[in-house]
Amino acid sequence: MAFANENDVEVGETIPPMTEHAVSVSLPTWRANVGYEEGEEWVLSKMKTGYPRFFIHKSIERFAVDIVAKCGSAGERAMLFPSYAAASRCLAFFNRQVPELDQRQVRVLNLVPEAEKARSEKLAIISPKISAVIFPKDHFRTAKTYWQHSGDGISSRRAEFCHDLFTKGILVDLATLSDSSRFCKGPRRYQKKTSIDITSLTDKPNGTAEPQDPTRFVEERFGRNLELSLTTNAKLAVRRRIAGSLTADVGLPEALTLEKDVERTRKVVDFSEDDVYLYPCGMNAIFSAHRNAMTTKGQLKSIVYGFPYIDTLKIIEKFGPGCQFYGFGSSEELDDLEKRLESGERFLALFTEFPGNPLLRSPDLERIRSLADKYDFYVVVDETIGNFINVNVLPYGDIIVSSLTKVFSGDSNVMGGALVLNPKGRHYDKLKRTWDEEYEDNHWAEDSIFLERNSRDFISRIERTNANAETICDVLRAHPRIKQINYPKYSDTRPFYDKCRTPNGGYGGLLSATFYTKEDAVAFFDNLDTVKGPSLGTNFTLSSPYVILAHYGELDWCKSWGVDANLVRVSVGLEESSKLVKTFTHALDAISK
Structure with missing residues (x-):
């Protein structure tokens, strides 16, 4: 009987299909992935979206074009940020990379609600604002580099909302307002408040507030009524889930009435949601960790240990004095x-992933922690792949970062990041003061509401993807044409993983496979009946020729670190295990044929 292909998604279609703010995009064949990297028109012309830090969403681009048309000049482009502070960092990057450009050529335009037109509950609470960096279009690559590495850019939902206000004349150039109606918010030393401007929120650290009664509503341009209090409470619920003190799969009103510490998944004394900070995306959390670490310790090189996600290494290399890799x-x-260290060399911080992507190797966090305590450097651990339900890395790190876009959300329709400070870390007091001074909450209101809704059942989803991934590993490991399976359970670094594994934790939903020949890799991938594109941690199984997609311009460099160009990465979803076995068996059969 012929194998029914259920996951044919056209090149360039959003993943999930027909999802306006999708995080992934369909690249269903090996050739399509190479075509995307080569800039071939047959792929690029069909791209409805892309991974948000690598592809500027069309809603964002439309808004940027209109800003330049109204406030810029011919031959200019704009890159959009959620705050003046974020735009200023992009401007500083421009000044370092292209010092010959003057302030008339690269400048920041601040768009804020015009006082008379903005007197509504909606705008007072959501506080929409945009800071646009306007620059000569010939230097788009510089702006795009900053956007990609830093994660500082705006989300597509923020762009849609603010673009509508801009079109209606409600969002205006700050420079056109009278002094009495001006405001421009940045870090706290610049009179910062959170991006959701509620007095009860901003009077307390880290955007904390008591839950509010859902009595007020706002009509959104998307045709939905949204309870304003959900904006505040959604962030609080998300932070409690990340803190491990909210594990129940319940609606938001009930979640916020539960006892906070009924069941703690992070076993660190005195740890609470007050030590959890939300960011627009995971990379922005890493970017902020590096920047704030330099604020506390000065300009020192950092260490990147283990083969990392591409932009982590780029941040350390481009936004500081260098990297020991x-x-x-x-x-x-x-x-x-x-x-x-024994010879006197000193470092700012060691950045590592637990486990790494895409080789799924686990670092020896116990030894790293011992070295850090002896020689005084920070330990920054990215727990995205392991996730805190499976592993507890907090006791070993000073700063823990994670992408909430992945398995925490699962639905592939919203971006988010988290950063956690270890209250028992030796540097906690210094780091906490820095975050209290520097942190600004730029996670857009509606994104927070989607993230909260998506994450309610994240524990049960993680348990299921753990089991499914192990099942798929067993199928792949039994096939003679598979060269190697990369998965924490079967890695020679498993003892390091197990040392951090929680009592009921598994080995995660991500795995990768390498093949003896490129032809086998291509045959397997092209015949694998899953959706295919960037990202991971989705509720559906998602595959990609990861090294081709993430490192196409540096394949030889990857090879030198043991990362095979023909690697296929699989993020296992929630499908029935028996169905997944058939799917992967069919792809393996295609190799033999």
């Missing part, structure tokens, strides 16, 4: 680090 994540590299 240990791409294998081996014990021998820790030996080398220890020798450097």
